Amino acid sequence: MDINEFMMLTDEDIDYSSLSVDILKGLALGDELFIATSALGELSRRNSSVAVSTAWEILLNSRGDCYLQAAALETIFEYDQEKALTYISEQVPKCNTYILNSILEIMIENEFVFKSKNVSSLVSIVLQRVKGLDSTTQYPEPEVIDNFLNMYSNIKNTQVVDALT
């Protein structure tokens, strides 16, 4: 079946587990964003190298919207932490707040990675962004911010200074 025909269906109509890796990649990079998000998820469960390259193409070209890009970042972090950390350090000062929410969730779930010495400056940059958020913003979710600050605020005093100098 042609990629375009899948995009006529709704996300719920598609059995992603029955699709080939090539079709999943085409859908993940396709125009229909609900389908793209689910296809990328299935791809990441099926083939990590294609999932990472597809997710990277989404982030590099800002394809889709913030929801698809958040899913792409989560996929990359799962399989290629170095690439994800580079993206996060470059984008965190300016990224969409929904993507920031995903970054905070990644950091909360993977504390051991972010408390290692070589990424401590990245933690500081994220802390700066979180502290500078408008209090009326919908994202990051309050619960996520609380968890993040509980986990990381104790290291901010020394490392924020390091990160900014």
Added chain:
Amino acid sequence: MFEVTQFQVKTGKTVACARKGKVLVALTKVEIYAMGKVAMYPYEELRELQQMKQTARKEFDNNPENEERLKKIKDLKHNYERSQAMLKAIKCVGLADTVDDINMIILHLLSVGERVTVETRVDYPSIIEGRNNQLKVYSTWAVLEDDIKYLSTIRFTPELGE
């Protein structure tokens, strides 16, 4: 108003579409996606898995299905949040999840589809007049055999978080 037809895809599945000439808009893309009706993700299960990954990592990693399930729920969440954001954008301009407003949006999209070409099919900009503001719409279309234009996706701007 507009004609509703059942468009058959090769899987045999039929999709209910609004039709105007050679332009097709699947009703669910407006009625479900844009009206915030994508199903809610399992919130409690998500929080439990995240908590387990955070505080009992060895136990979490011992069962690979935990990570798979966590990723799956996050994908459901992304689609749910996108749908909610679309509804919020609709409400912001004074429109609502009503038959009249849904039909008005579908009619707008059918008119847009008539103007779209192969060159302009991606993120075609248009404006829907709400009751108290304008809704900026970017629609992307598939151009099928026999020059049939089929709505692939719609985005409203600004997106939340921008």
